[in-house]
Every structure is written in structure tokens, then in C-alpha cells.
Amino acid sequence: MIIQGLLDLIYNLLTSLFGWISLPALPKEINDVLDKFLECILGAVDFAALLFNFDLLKILIPVVLVIIYLDKVWKLVMFILKKIPFIDIH
């Protein structure tokens, strides 16, 4: 009930903030092109699933993201550690 109430509050805030905006949708022709593009991608995904184990990929993708941004993660960790006085890291 409590979490639900908070989420509903956020939803109401967002709807009241963006409620006045009303932008037009994409033209049908562009939408069709996008759909075709999406169809090709989805077909390719099924073919890729023949070669790659997607259960493993779902685990590896977050790991790869962490590794790619390892310097930033490293800086963040060090920043927090430096704030702790009795560890004495400079």
C-alpha cells in the first residue's frame, strides 16, 4: 500500500507535468519503414540465438558494461573510500 501510494503519486506528478504536451505521432510512411526495420532486426535476433546462448549473454552484458566503465567505477569507489577517515587513503 505504501509503495503503491508513492508510485501513484509519481505517476500523477508526471501526468500533470507532461499533460499539457501533445506532440503529433510519426507519419504512417515512416512508421512502416521503422516496422520493416524492426522486423529485420527481430528475425536476425532469432538467427543470432541459434549461435549464441542468450541466457549467458543476459549475464555478460551488465558485466561488460561495468568493465567498460571500470575507470569511472574505480573513481567512485575510491572517492567513497577516501571519505572514510580511519582507512587513511589519499
Added chain:
Amino acid sequence: MGRSDEVYGADVTTNDFINYKVMQGQHLYYIDNVRYEIFSSYTDFSQDAFMHTFFDFIQCGFSNPQIIDEQFCVKRTDNTRLLTKGTSVNFTVKNMWNYLYLVDFTGNYSEPQYYNKSSCIEIGLYYMTAGGSWGYVKGNSNSRMLFCDEPEAMSFYVEIDSIPEDAYQLCFSVKSDIKTAYGYGSDVYDKLKNSSYCIERYGGGSFMTVEVNKGLPVEDDEVEEPEDDTILGWLDSLFTGIKNLPGNISKALKSSFDFLSSGISNLGNVFNTVGDGIKSTFSSIGSNITNGLSNLGTFILDGLIGLFVPSSDYFEDYVERLRGFFEAKLGFLYAPIDLVVEVLEALNDANPQNASMTFPELKFQGYTVVESREFSFSDISEEFDLQEYIYFVTDIILVGAVFNLFQLKLRELIEG
């Protein structure tokens, strides 16, 4: 009907088995391109066999080869005895043909019957005399036929109270145009047109008789001897009475002890009943208290969970509401977000079973030369168990690549 050498058609191979043992028998086949008839007689039955299985295997070498096989079973149960002599004419047979499906029927029958559901069937039970005449035999009220849809099986159960003295053969005939399906050869579906099974009176004996005692022991069939009312008969009964006197006294004593012991046992049962009543009362009170406490605990726990955690459907609904709102309000700006969401969903639901390629049909002047055909790659990988090996290799490559990236990044960090 004729003899076994009167076979019309082309190559015919037949084998008869009883309990998987090839038996000598007379065979008759009238075969043309669409019909055949079977006549088989068996004269040697094992007294102690649990079940006699008559198995006909017929292969006809027509232009369209047909293979038909059938089973004819006489089962023996605990209360069943097989007789091969005597004058009894009781005849009880359970018969089953596989791969037939029809209607339900219970009751008497004395001549071929026709039943319709998906097809037509004719069942006859008849006798033949040595002179060649024949007639239908009437089953009694226990006879019944059962046709089942589900297991595609048919069975019938026949009891005959009496048959003519000059009957030489008893025959079942089943005629149908229902498909029988067997997995041999290219043309495996054939129609059971006409088959008959006959059991022959042999060497002056009776027909093979299967008597089923419905819940009664076999001894109940013993015939009581008529009383002899002469003086010799009276003396005989007197001596018999004297001879049986010790046995009768012991029987009387035994029945008295049985009566006493049953009385004591009844008294014990009364005490047991009273004790059980008291025990069950206390046990019900205890179980009510335990259940009440358990229900209270569950109620408090559910209330606390419900206070903080929304139901699982709520989050799904919440996301859908947000998506719908932004799609309506942001219009074309929301299109890239929608695209990304759909791609992520596709990645999540990726299934190698759906990987297929459709070749379009080829048409020439309005006629289809080659029809469109879908080629599934997963069929190949499943056929040769390739999928596991492909995953094994690619898993190693992916994990190796991640480790390589990690050591490069680590070196970059350490070296500054």
C-alpha cells in the same frame, strides 16, 4: 468359404501364432483387390495357459501392397477354466481388435448388426454344420459389445447358452469398412473389409469352452446327486452319518468357540469405539486451537506484506500506463524509445526455434511451379544435436572475450 489353396490374388504370406508359437491350422483366403476372408481353425489349446493369442499376419502382394495383422485373444482369469471335453456348450470369449472405433452397444444379438458412428460395422456370431449349413447363434443377456473411441479399440464379450448339436464350427465375423492403421511400408492404411474367426469342434470333443464364474467359485458348478430312498440307500446314509460323526462334533465345537470369540471381540470393539470417541474429541479441540493460532499468524504476516509490497500485477500495469501516457503525449519523440524497448523485448524473448527462412513460391503463367516453403534451421541443429556444441563453442569465445576486455581495462587503469 473354401480351402487354403484357394487363394485368389497375388503373393500371400500367412502365419498363425498361438502364444507366439507357430501353429498348424487350416487357412482360407478369398482375396481379390478389395476383399479378403480369413478362416482359421485351432485344435490344440493349453489347459494352463493364461491367455491364448491367435495372431494372423497376412501380406498380400497386389499392385498396392497391403499389410494387415490382427489379434484374437481368449483371456483366462482366476475364475476361468478352459475345457476341451464334455458336452458343455457355454461359450465365453473376450475378443479385441485394435485400431477400430465405433459405438456402444449392450444386449442380445442373434444376427449381424449394423452400427453407425463414423462408419459401418457388421458383427455376426454363427455356427456351421459338417454338411455346410449354417445359422446364427444367439448370445445371452450377458453378451455385450463395446466400442471405444479413445483407445481406438473394440471388444466384445459373448456368452452362448445353447448351440445346435450338429454344430461343427463356431464363428465370429467382423465386417467393417473402418480403417486399420499399421506402420509398415508405404501403403500402410488398409480397410478391414471382412474377417471371420472360427473355432472348430475337433475329434468328437466340444468347442473350446471358457467358463467365467462371476464371483462364484468353480466348485459351485458341482451337480447334486439325487437321493436314494431304498433300504440300502438308508443304510448307506446311516453308515455315512456314523462315519462323519467325529467330524460333525468337531464342527459343532468349533462353531461354539467361534461364537464365544466373536462375542469377546465385539465387546473389545465397543471399548475401542468409546476410547476413539474421547480421543477424537480432545484431538479436535487441540487441532482447532493450533489452526486458530496459525491462521492469526498468517493474517498478520499477509497484512504486513500487503502494507508495503504491491501485488506483482501492479508493476506490470504501472509500466504499461506510463508507456501509454508518454506514447500519447510525446508522439514522434517517443518512437526511438519504443524502438529500443521492442528490441530489448525481442532480445529477451529470442528463441532459436523461430529461426526460419521462407522461400517464395514460383509461378509461371498463373500456375504454381514451386510452392512456397519454410526452411527451419533449428530442425538441422536438432537433427544432429548441433545446438549444444554450437553453444559450447560460442560460450567459451564470449567468456574469453570478456576476460580479455577485463585484463586490457585493468592494465589501462594500472598504467594510468
